[in-house]
Amino acid sequence: MKKAFLILADGTVFEGTSIGAEGSVIGETVFTTGMTGYLETLTDPSYYGQIVTQTFPLIGNYGMIPEDYESKKCHIRGYIVRELCETPSNFRCALTLDEFLKQQNIMGICAIDTRRLTKILREAGVMNGMIVSGTDTCPPIDEKLLSEIKNYRIENAVKNVQNSMIDQPLKNAVEPEKSAFYTKDFADGRGKTVALFDFGAKANIQRELERRGCTVKVVPYNTTFEQIKEMKVDGVMLSNGPGDPAENTGVIGEIKKLCDYKKIPVFGICLGHQMLALANGAKTVKLKYGHRGGNHPVKELKTGRVYISSQNHGYAVENQSVPANAELSFVNCNDGTCEGISYKDIPAFSVQFHPEACGGPHDTNFLFDRFIKMLSR
Template sequence: MADPKPMPAAPDGATGVIVFGDGRLVWGRGFGAEGSAVGELCFNTAMTGYQEVMTDPSYARQVIAFTFPHIGNVGANDEDVEADEAHALGCIVREAVTSPSNFRSSQDYPAWMAATGRIGIAGVDTRALTRLVRREGPPTVVIAHSARGEFDLARLRAMAAEWPGLEGMDLAKEVSRRQVEAWSGGKWELGLGYAGEQAHPRPLPQAGGEEERSDGGVGTGPHVVAIDYGSKRNIFRNLVAAGARVTVVPATASFEEIMALRPDGFFLSNGPGDPAATGDYAVPLIKQLLATQLPLFGICLGHQLLALAVGGRTAKMFQGHRGANHPVKRLADGRVEITSMNHGFAVEREGLPANVRETHVSLFDDSNCGLELADRRAFSVQYHPEASPGPQDSFYLFEKFVGMMR
């Protein structure tokens, strides 16, 4: 086999590069952290919320190409994050990041990217990248930034060529919290922020005597035990706003540990990776939770895991759904909700058992976006009702869940 063609040197002024496994290169100007990272390239169509996107655990092992050309123009702050750290590997933007212009900004976006260890590349035709993903599906890429414009392109290409892809990957264990936390704090208010928000660590209870048990949660109201497969903070804020107490447990918590918290209902969070891989340990647990007859609500990965637990199937999508402008039809009354989505796997409609009702469908491609069980108080949606794209089109789902527990 002939040796591959020599890799070219970086063009003058190029400090960032995107390297595909087949050798294709896209040059740009790097910002944020220096270094390299390999993962799946996907695009997001949202016009705002870049900090929320970068810190959403569902984006683990992915590189985000933002289709909106002006990213970073409102700067960065400590409130607009969905987790303790950034989870997307990096981002690609069209225009150079300008100085921030927003009263809430505490630092510029490149400085925030550097502080979180994430790589950015500007000056890229993100429309062309979007068309590529739509045509070919999400490719594996390496994103790299060197302030001196020095890159070992052969090594980067090998990294891209050797990465196995997201299918078969269980990433929930990587991004899940490691301890039980009683959540407090509701929605954001101007001048107050997330007043009173705090996660209160507590030891994971062991099955056993009553003295070892805990009601958990902070405040009053029905007690939700949320399983963290890669959760977003705003989900818990909305549960609190709807009247619930929330205790969050790791993805690997056992049935006995969860029941020792004396829940009134269960929540299955969003998260990254292949739901079938996470399902190896999540599905047996969810079957046990359903057998209790207590209410259960799932979002995104939680939706997919619920479908698997009742006998459904999931599959990798050709290009996925990611953005804040996805119309979803509610089948019960024909109402259309404008939703935020972030998923590369979906529940297959065919093969769902008779006790499962489809509740929502995408108006983009007719894919499944919601289900509920006829013989259990359990339902789920593929989209993110807490992300407020509508902005309040989907808040009723939290109220529905809390109402079930009451």
Template sequence: MAIPATTPAQPDGATGVLVLADGTVVWGKGFGHVGEAVGEVCFNTAMTGYQEVMTDPSYAAQIVTFTFPHIGNVGANFEDVESKVDGAVGCVVRHSVTPSSNFRAEQEFGDWLAAKGRIGLSGVDTRALTRRIRMQGAPNAVIAHAPDGKFDIPALLRRAQDWPGLEGMDLATKVSRHAQEDWGGGYWELGKGYGRADDDTAKPHVVAIDYGSKDNIFRNLVKAGARVTVVPAQTSLEGIEALKPDGVFLSNGPGDPAATGEYAVPTIRALLDKDMPVFGICLGHQMLGLAAGARTSKMHQGHRGANHPVKRLADGVVEITSMNHGFAVDNTALPEGVKETHVSLFDGSNCGISVKGKKAFGVQYHPEASPGPQDSFYLFEKFVGMLEKPE
């Protein structure tokens, strides 16, 4: 596809660009890593937590447009990193990043992005880009940063158009840890940092399957009273059972749940057949649904932010939640064995399920992200509380 004749000329001083697959070209100033990256453009409405967003593996192969204009002004630090593996490939912001002003800052945001291989683009009308995503859906695009301002726009356009998109893509194997790990991290406290989890074998043992997990999930499981062993995404049923778990946790992660489910769902279904307690978050929630007979689908724009209201159907309580997902469990065709437990008050989409007759439930949102800020911690307590403690 040729670039539309209305493509704006490169303005003076433009060192960054976003090229959408339909030929739209958005100019700005690049910062962070020098280079180019392809992904799906989404938007996030959170006013805080940009570093957590950029290091969340669920954002793998995505370019995040931040609707809040002041991104980067608190710098970056080593405590707010959610994962050591890939997160978002780039970000788009309204204002240029100013020098940091926060007592916890250890590095400037632009320098941190450069060190992590992430590309930033500033000076963009993020309201217009967000409206475009809302109206037309999340587009594929290439983000690029070149200090000399030289870009091969036709080549960038071809790369954006050739990228197949997230639908049908399994990314969990790319962001999952590759070795088993006994989780030792504790909860964070201001002025103290992260504590350490004890290895008390009298505590319920949770085996957490890592499809692209955020570390704070494991800290919350520890806080709720469990000891945690984390295993790679493709760990077999036999490998899980060998660890003698009291319950199994299914983590968040990127990509299409149906694609990841090719190898994950049979294992989850076998765990359900054995009456193993199971708790899933985000991608884990979606694959729990697939294992129980539900189906998933790609959303028009997805949900990403720290201010999403979710209604708990059992009692009508509304939780303020953090979300990051572009796929969802289809609540228009839930099978008889699946009960809907939570719904989004934005669009009525599914945000929680339980499996009838099993100790198994999942939520679409992220209770570990401290929205509310503690509206949803009860979910970790609920899961750990249903586990049979060892003799």
């Protein structure tokens, strides 16, 4: 196998083995701590513009399963693993991870010290990096190259992940109880219609709504409040997505109009949570190295109960900026950052983590039931 090199913006170089496509790519280098769920990570639009490092040492052991994809394609810029499993074992496996990366034209590197890399990112913070794969020699580490790496920016992220939702989970079923996802074990949302804003939505958000009997209407990120009002929906779901939330000023303005209307229940997840907060006067800040993985503890302040959550975000709502018409509902047990907000004067709430996590855990799945009950008030 050919060599590959990871070059960080600070000049640090890792030499490893090339996986996936050959070439070079620059992205924001991040790490995720999930032990499973690499399939969902690779197809999650929220990772747009990023080179993703898996801290778990062995990746690819159950291959790639298209039925479980969170979107139509891979949105990451590059992929880093310690050890790549080349012989996956799962009866649903359609192709290997390496085959998937080649198919999606994603450059990757394996056989490097991912623990050392993670420590660098934790100490210095998220930084840009470049993967150069399929070559036996590392390019010269000069000021020109490092400047090129440092100058990379993730821009227009939400716009660039549009039309990536898969068709399988929804199809806007007229008879939700006939959907393959519907089950009577959850809150009854039959007869209710939810508009799902696609900011880079994961398919499982829609599956969870359909599982409760809702008819889901996926709408583009730039849908206006007037258009939502004309649709006569029972509720609005603000999805996850990539990039800096404050960049989406037009969307935030339309969400503010929706909040001022006060008649349509709103549930925000991840980026949707952040933009809902911005629409109500809060502020967001970029975290040092973000929260990514399936093992992040969050505490519900009302009950004192701790849940294990799946997360994927590099920005957070500033606790001190939460407006007077709202209150913190969840906080991160590790660093105390905002993980959820409940609003007092509008039918809305939001969480930073992912209650729809398809790769698990499912501890906070009940939040969808809470939303469904709001639709009947």
